[in-house]
Amino acid sequence: MPARSLEVMGRPCRRGGHESSISPAESGARIDAIARKWRFVGGLGLELRHLRCFVVLAEELHFTRAAERLHIEQSPLSRTIKELEDELGVLLFDRDRRGTRLTQAGEVFLQDAQRVFSTLELALENVRAVSSGYLGILRIAVPSGCIDPRLSTFLARCREEDPAVEIRLTEASLTEQLRGLRSGSFNLGFAYTAEVGDGIIAEPVWFDSVAVAVAARHPLLVHKQIPLEDLIRYPLVVADPRLFGNCDCGLRQLLRDAAVKLDVEYVGSMDMMLTLVAAGYGVGFANAARIRVSNRSDIVMRPLATPNVIHTTYLLRPESEPSTPAAISLDRFIARLHEQIDE
Numbered sequence: 001m002p003a004r005s006l007e008v009m010g011r012p013c014r015r016g017g018h019e020s021s022i023s024p025a026e027s028g029a030r031i032d033a034i035a036r037k038w039r040f041v042g043g044l045g046l047e048l049r050h051l052r053c054f055v056v057l058a059e060e061l062h063f064t065r066a067a068e069r070l071h072i073e074q075s076p077l078s079r080t081i082k083e084l085e086d087e088l089g090v091l092l093f094d095r096d097r098r099g100t101r102l103t104q105a106g107e108v109f110l111q112d113a114q115r116v117f118s119t120l121e122l123a124l125e126n127v128r129a130v131s132s133g134y135l136g137i138l139r140i141a142v143p144s145g146c147i148d149p150r151l152s153t154f155l156a157r158c159r160e161e162d163p164a165v166e167i168r169l170t171e172a173s174l175t176e177q178l179r180g181l182r183s184g185s186f187n188l189g190f191a192y193t194a195e196v197g198d199g200i201i202a203e204p205v206w207f208d209s210v211a212v213a214v215a216a217r218h219p220l221l222v223h224k225q226i227p228l229e230d231l232i233r234y235p236l237v238v239a240d241p242r243l244f245g246n247c248d249c250g251l252r253q254l255l256r257d258a259a260v261k262l263d264v265e266y267v268g269s270m271d272m273m274l275t276l277v278a279a280g281y282g283v284g285f286a287n288a289a290r291i292r293v294s295n296r297s298d299i300v301m302r303p304l305a306t307p308n309v310i311h312t313t314y315l316l317r318p319e320s321e322p323s324t325p326a327a328i329s330l331d332r333f334i335a336r337l338h339e340q341i342d343e
Contacts (some may be wrong), residue, residue: 208287235282
């Protein structure tokens, strides 16, 4: 595929199936400029095979294994990589007797090349969705292992009121969500923190009291409301901030201010937290709604004696122009979520 097609798909005029807002003349001039930019010596243009060979070799860091994955001989692979390096004017790989390694330039180029393939895949998915009778695809990212039960109500209403829109959910860590929202891989996301950096809007949508999850025969059950000073005497089982971010519930600051050294076990999902709590490894925290729907007989939920400890869920969306297909109104879906909150 010529370079101009790849570049155009990676720009706002065609990302993810979004229709262009520029004129045909402007589009043609942009394509010509891109083609000139990626023109190789000898008259060749950048094609998908160049990027594909580069990405596979970057993943394998071994020419023989990469060639096997690509179903080609090692010689054509080496020639393709050299063409790419000659055009860019930089070395993408360091090669010596110890093996093959990405250079700093190669690491940067790998991220952009992977983004090109992601954008191409989104475009193909949008085309397939439209050919199947949908207006397009709305891609929503949710926290891995901690999906809020109210999301089911929201999705059911969306399917009922917008049956021509295909909705796809993806479980993702906070880092993956933010990367996907910035690249256009996701249209919306849900998270438990507003610390999302530039280019992303975090809007609070659900508010819940923080509850404590304890095993069915735990000594803390003598309290109807568990005092924080008694709670911190036991090991804690909490969500890993590397996956979910620093949850905005105020509890983290209370624990940080505690006068004792805390014994903390980090987990990557609600199911793992409840499993460890039920087995007696420690006590856990979560918003009350999520503990309640787990419906486990070996877990008991108790409120904290500390008042005003609130767990907030945020709706995430790109600050820039959305990459949804033109036929899909992102504002309509967001408004529907607000209607659900008001109800």
